[in-house]
Amino acid sequence: MSWFSKLTSRLKKTSETLTSSVTKIFTHKKIDAATLEDLEETLIQADLGVSVATKITTRLSKEKVEKETSVTEIQELMADEIAQILIPFEKKLPLLSSKKPFVILMAGVNGSGKTTTCAKLAYQLQTQGLSVAIAACDTFRAAAIEQLEVWGHRLSIPIIRRNLGADPSALAFDAYKEAEKKGYDVLLIDTAGRLHTNQTLMAELEKIQRVLKKIDAHLPHESFLVLDATIGQNAFIQIESFGKSVPLTGLVITKLDGTARGGVVVGITEKYHLPLYYVGVGESKDDLQPFHAVSFARAIVGLASSRHGAETV
Ligand SMILES: Nc1nc2c(ncn2[C@@H]2O[C@H](COP(=O)(O)OP(=O)(O)O)[C@@H](O)[C@H]2O)c(=O)[nH]1
Ligand SMILES: [Mg+2]
Structure with missing residues (x-):
């Protein structure tokens, strides 16, 4: 397809x-x-x-x-x-080889799709010839580390992990050093889900960034907020709250397949002027797509990809 x-x-x-x-x-x-x-x-x-x-x-x-x-x-x-x-x-990831490893931090509430997005994105970048590792910085739930290891095993993605309860910022630091040593092109940092109202967890997210900035002030190169489209207008408050702890550089909007609320993508981008890099349209490895504005606009109103119905993408 x-x-x-x-x-x-x-x-x-x-x-x-x-x-x-x-x-x-x-x-x-x-x-x-x-x-x-x-x-x-x-x-x-x-x-x-x-x-x-x-x-x-x-x-x-x-x-x-x-x-x-x-x-x-x-x-x-x-x-x-x-x-x-x-x-x-609509923006493409600037994966510059001078920034190696290129670091992307994934933030968001529980269940928004961060871990799945890390796996799908790693897979997609691998198919483009890049070497990618994922740091399993959700050290709160054993299931989260296992979930990443299952993806890692299935898609041959190196997962950099520590034990349950380990300090996520120390892990992020070590993961960067390891990725640097092994010459990986990209390092994705999966983080624990947190409600934007949870001060302790938000402080921890800030600490991950601080620790990375000690290595290089430009780290992380990108900080994405992963949003679940099914929550509709609640996405707005998440952007505002996470934005206070993480200087967001872009968005990933997931679960567009499971909702009639796909229009929220338009309301969000118009209000916050944040680039939308990827959209999630399902649970399998191929279900993350780079965001294409024209195709997306036509798809949500139920039109073919071009005026003549021809495939343009
Ligand atoms: N239908 C659908 N499900 C998704 C998508 N992205 C993630 N999920 C599912 O949402 C659930 C939570 O995802 P997960 O990555 O664990 O969220 P996290 O808590 O933010 O790490 C899992 O069952 C995923 O398979 C998507 O684009 N579409
Ligand atoms: Mg997760």
């Missing part, structure tokens, strides 16, 4: 919900104030955010008012507006 087909099929819950509402609003109806108001409400309910909803309805009212418009035309217009918002936040 191509990259785009998978994205489209995994985002079906979001696109079907959105499309069925749009179809209901516009079938056999001209665009007028009432239909536009219904559309605006639908878009807000789909977690796209008020300003995006307003942009779409304003443009429709300018271009199409009092005309019969096909649902496809409306989908195209929505995809276009959404893509324009998302494009600035």
Whole structure:
């Protein structure tokens, strides 16, 4: 299955919900104030955010008012507006060989998908010819270390670990030194899940960064917040709270396959202006995709990858 087909099929819950509402609003109806108001409400309910909803309805009212418009035309217009918002936040990882190992810290609440994302990302980078290790800095739960070792075994990823209860910042320090010695290109740092309200754990996350900065002030090169899309608007408070302890450089949004709330990606990027590097669309090793704004915009409104239906990705 191509990259785009998978994205489209995994985002079906979001696109079907959105499309069925749009179809209901516009079938056999001209665009007028009432239909536009219904559309605006639908878009807000789909977690796209008020300003995006307003942009779409304003443009429709300018271009199409009092005309019969096909649902496809409306989908195209929505995809276009959404893509324009998302494009600035599509960014590729700058894996510069001068920064070796390139260090990415993964933060987030429990269950957001940090460990799985580390494994999938390591696998993806390996297939691009890079050598990758993961530091198992979630030393709180035995299951977390085991979970990484299972992935590591399955995908031949070196896991740098210590025993349960070990100091995560000391482990991060040692893992960097080991990755440096062994010449790994990339080091991913998995961390324990924490509620953003837990001061002790947030302080520990800060300590991991402080310890790494003693080696090199630029470390970690990237700090990603891993967000579970199914939580919808709650993502906003997580970004704000984690942002106080970690200078976030980017986002990973997971579980887009399991939710009708995929629109939240638009609301989040528009509000926080953080690059979105990857999206998680399932639980297996191939289910992490680099974020492509245009494809994503088309997929969430239920359109093919290009205007002509051809695969472009
Ligand atoms: N459907 C789906 N499940 C995911 C995705 N990413 C992670 N998961 C699942 O979410 C659960 C929690 O993931 P985990 O990586 O352990 O979260 P962590 O606590 O942040 O490390 C696991 O059962 C994963 O398989 C995704 O993109 N889609
Ligand atoms: Mg974990």
